[in-house]
Amino acid sequence: VNADRANNERELGVDPATGKPVSVRIGKFGPLVQIGSPDDEEKPRFASLRKGQMIETITFEDAMELFKLPKKVGLFEDKEMTVAIGRFGPYIRHNSAFYSLPKGIDPLDLTEEEAVQIIKDKRQKDIEKVIRVFDENPDAQIEQGRWGPFIRFGKQNLKIPKGTEVETITYADVLKWAEADAPKGKAAKAKTTEKKVAAKKTTTKKAPAKKTTKSK
Secondary structure: OHHHHHHOEEEEEEOOOOOOEEEEEEEOOEEEEEEOOOOOOOOOEEEEOOOOOOOOOOOHHHHHHHHHOOEEEEEEOOEEEEEEEEOOEEEEEEOOEEEEOOOOOOHHHOOHHHHHHHHHHHHHHHHHHEEEEOOOOOOEEEEEEOOEEEEEEOOEEEEOOOOOOHHHOOHHHHHHHHHHHHHHHHHHHHHHHHHHHHHHHHHOOOOOOOOOOOOO
16 A cells, blocks of 8 residues: 555645645545645645646645635625535535535635625525425425426435326325335335345354253
8 A cells, every 4th residue: 555655646845834745646535735744743734636637747836725725705694605625626615505616717716706606596596496395394395306307305305207297296295105215215224134134144153052961
């Protein structure tokens, strides 16, 4: 592992603020820049490489730019907005919600006005995809998905039977479909558990009975 890591790692320089080495290597979730080493008392700092950046060509200056994230970009609705780069790309965090940055927007150059607009656009899209909310339960609603309308019922995503008109669906239908959908996961889990138990029984050998001797 150490040999493989050495073959995929480059030393870029020294962090002027801490005096620790700056290197670039392949991590668990892809290429990253690291300040410090595992042997240090303090844990190393990490930053993922951005799209288009490569281990072989990234410069020390570009690597240090990555540590400017996450950064605050302003306030919206009296809540702080922070921009950062995650596993799936750059995003804005606001009031415990996450909003992906559109392509072409540099997270380091993101302004407060752009961040607010991205949040508003995402909220509007979420509103538009909701076709109907059931009065009996706000957690039950019909939404427009990628492959057509579906029902979101709590943590369940229910398919609408073919030929069913969205306008005719009642809350009773939702409950019926949710009940029919729920046992599938439970039944599969139960079968898996039964197989594990059966396999364990066949592999477990009974301990030989101890012989008892009568004392005179």
